[in-house]
Amino acid sequence: MKTLVLNGPNLDRLGKREPEIYGSQTLADLADLCVTTGKELGLDVDFRQTNHEGELLEWLHEAADNGYPVVLNAAAWTHTSIAVGDACAQLTAPLVEVHLSNVHKREPFRHHSYISAYAAGVIAGLGAEGYAAALRYIAE
Numbered sequence: 155m156k157t158l159v160l161n162g163p164n165l166d167r168l169g170k171r172e173p174e175i176y177g178s179q180t181l182a183d184l185a186d187l188c189v190t191t192g193k194e195l196g197l198d199v200d201f202r203q204t205n206h207e208g209e210l211l212e213w214l215h216e217a218a219d220n221g222y223p224v225v226l227n228a229a230a231w232t233h234t235s236i237a238v239g240d241a242c243a244q245l246t247a248p249l250v251e252v253h254l255s256n257v258h259k260r261e262p263f264r265h266h267s268y269i270s271a272y273a274a275g276v277i278a279g280l281g282a283e284g285y286a287a288a289l290r291y292i293a294e
C-alpha cells in the first residue's frame with residue numbers, strides 16, 4: 155500500500171537545526187528509516203519534505219483523491235495553518251500526526267494543533283521512532 159510520509163518547513167535542516175531538540179539525524183537518515191521500515195511492513199513509503207505550504211496542500215489533496223494513508227509532521231504549520239487542517243479533514247485513509255520533539259514540554263504556542271482533530275493518533279517526543287511507530291499503526 156502506498157503511504158505518504160510528509161514533512162513541513164525547516165525539517166530539511168535536521169542534523170544542523172537545534173540538535174539539542176531535534177537530535178543529530180538528518181532528513182536523509184529519517185527517509186531511510188521510513189523506507190526500510192515500510193518495506194518490512196509491506197508499505198510503499200513515499201517520503202517528502204517541503205518549505206512551501208501550497209505544495210504540502212497539494213500532496214494532501216493527492217492523498218485524499220487516492221485514499222493514501224499519511225504520516226504527517228507539518229512542523230510549524232501544525233500550530234498555524236487552518237489550510238493544512240482543512241486539507242487533513244479531506245483524508246479518508248488513516249492520518250498519523252508525528253512530531254520529533256515533545257511539543258507539550260515546549261512553548262505554549264506548540265501545544266495547539268490544527269491537525270490532531272483529523273488524526274487517528276498523535277506521536278510526539280519519540281524522535282525518529284515516532285515515524286516508525288506511525289507506519290506500524292498504518293500497516294495494521
Ligand code: DQA
Nearest residue numbers: 164229230253254255257264
Ligand atoms: C516539530 C515541532 C514543531 O513545533 C516545530 O515547529 C517543528 C518540528 C517536531 O517535529 O518536533 O518544526 O513538528
